[in-house]
Amino acid sequence: MAKRRKVGNLLALAVLSTVAQRPMHPYEVMSLLRARDKDADMEIKLGSLYTVMRNLARHGFVEVAGTTREGARPERTVYRITEAGRAEMVDWVRELVSTPQPEPRRFRAGLSVLAAVGPEEGAALLRQRLELLERECGARRESLARDVLAVPRLFLVEDEYELAAHEAEAAWVRSLLDELTSGTFPGLAEWRRWKATGEMSPELAELAERGHEE
Amino acid sequence: MAKRRKVGNLLALAVLSTVAQRPMHPYEVMSLLRARDKDADMEIKLGSLYTVMRNLARHGFVEVAGTTREGARPERTVYRITEAGRAEMVDWVRELVSTPQPEPRRFRAGLSVLAAVGPEEGAALLRQRLELLERECGARRESLARDVLAVPRLFLVEDEYELAAHEAEAAWVRSLLDELTSGTFPGLAEWRRWKATGEMSPELAELAERGHEE
DNA sequence: AGGCGAGTACTTGCAGACGAGTATACGGGG
DNA sequence: CCCCGTATACTCGTCTGCAAGTACTCGCCT
Incomplete structure (x- = not known):
């Protein structure tokens, strides 16, 4: 991959x-x-x-x-x-x-075209990300716990930051995933229909055209 | 700037x-x-x-x-x-x-050489960042609230993610700042002394030498 | 004693990113 | 009515990043 x-x-x-x-x-x-x-x-x-x-x-x-x-x-x-x-x-x-990649912008870019896959696949992808993310957080947490015994915290702030960022991302992914799987995410039906038929509702199409700030 | x-x-x-x-x-x-x-x-x-x-x-x-x-x-x-x-x-x-910059790696890189400025200045810098960050979060929150009326959420997930990431960063900066200003951050005295005299304790110097994973 | 895998130390060549430049159209203020 | 600023639409040249290559050494295995 x-x-x-x-x-x-x-x-x-x-x-x-x-x-x-x-x-x-x-x-x-x-x-x-x-x-x-x-x-x-x-x-x-x-x-x-x-x-x-x-x-x-x-x-x-x-x-x-x-x-x-x-x-x-x-x-x-x-x-x-x-x-x-x-x-x-x-x-x-x-x-x-x-x-997950070290460069968080990549995720952002991916999200911005999430609509290109269906809601079911989107959920599956997010699930996979979440799993990898959790694994990574665990590893980082451990290595940080080990290092803190030998190295002053001053030299570990960046690692603490990184860990915090990853945890926050995991939490966010988890909450989006919840909405997607429980069906509370608004517009799920439209999204699915669009994926299947390639048709957008007219308002949607117009939105795509003028790009939501007129 | x-x-x-x-x-x-x-x-x-x-x-x-x-x-x-x-x-x-x-x-x-x-x-x-x-x-x-x-x-x-x-x-x-x-x-x-x-x-x-x-x-x-x-x-x-x-x-x-x-x-x-x-x-x-x-x-x-x-x-x-x-x-x-x-x-x-x-x-x-x-x-x-x-x-704060759109590219979060820059902050990480900055943190990793935070030791190059003293603890007082470090705190001041973080305070400034926090302020800018909070301002930006506010702006994003508002614009999101506005957009959500006109645009399906599907096309706003990236913005939601970005906002969440910024808020998490703000929270982390706030907590580090607290430790720095309240003096509970460990090794503050050493850090200050090192800044002033340019001298590191021998163990510290050795650490810098071999780079904490032997 | 020979060979090969891993480490040391640096160079080269090319593809890609982007600042700066070019040229035209159009609307509005003086 | 002329000049200027701004928008449209693209090109060029330079500088940079980096994959791949070079070249030598050391130690281990056989």
Whole structure:
């Protein structure tokens, strides 16, 4: 697991999940990402976005759908997601959600496209994560208990912090999981239907379009 | 604040704090970092370490202390930290500890060299962080409350996660701060003395040497 | 005595990230 | 009506990170 992705940049995941809506040109992707303040945490650099899009194309995850030009504006290259691209996206989400990584941003990125898998699978992935997380917390707790006998706490604060962060994450995952399995998470039925039929309710579709801050 | 560092890689901070002990060649730095399993979270690549060391030298944060050669082994270049290097390190720690960043690893890295500032300043930095953190949590909580009226929760899980993570961090910082200000944090006197005189107790020095897992 | 696995120490080459630059359109204030 | 700021849309060049490679040594097994 954690196999090396052809395009490893997390920005690529955001891009994939955005062009999944409909064919777009890179700049448009950026605007959409900005609109749903995705760019706040995921520092988005325009230069990188063009590189990433080209790389995605190189590996067959997206393909050129054509080029358009309005007036004397620069030519825009419109990209479309491929089947391989969709598969990559889903597979990536699976990994990001199910497997804890030292880099917490990866989890965040995974969560932000959680909708790409169904609620049942989502719950399963979270369950797996929780288990790994608990195992890791246990190990860290033990090693910390051992170290504290030999090393002043001053040199262990970072480990204490890390442990606290992991425990907090575990608690959060547990509570989300509860909502998912008990069925109290709102919108479960819609989510499932959307997954099955590929159809979104009109309001939902509109939301996706304008990206919830108008 | 958050000014652009001449050498931005976090690995550079670890390197600085290691050569601060005594002059070393890059490979030795690596071994020490490995010994204190710093490398677990901070993925250390040898190649990067050499690059980083060269960059630190280029900007005057370290300087070549000489080269040695044992038998037919490759030549080793020994580096020594400069005054500018020490200043950069302390300044960097200040920033990392006091200012919350989207990337949590930065805080961890800052904590791991917290000893470079005194306990009083450490507490002040943490206090500042806590304040900023609380402000940010408030803002996030509000914007989440607003969004939840318009957007299905499915598309807000990442924001909920982020908020939870920040709140957990705030709680942890608060508890550390309490220990620091109430004086219940163990080893405070030693820490202060070390800061003032630059002297470590012998056991401490030895610990730093072998890096607490023998 | 020979071979191989693990450790030491460093270099190179290339892919990827991104700051800075380019060029045009459009609306509004002076 | 002209200039400026801002938005659209993309490119280029540089700098950096790092996987892979190099080269030698030591000790163990056989």
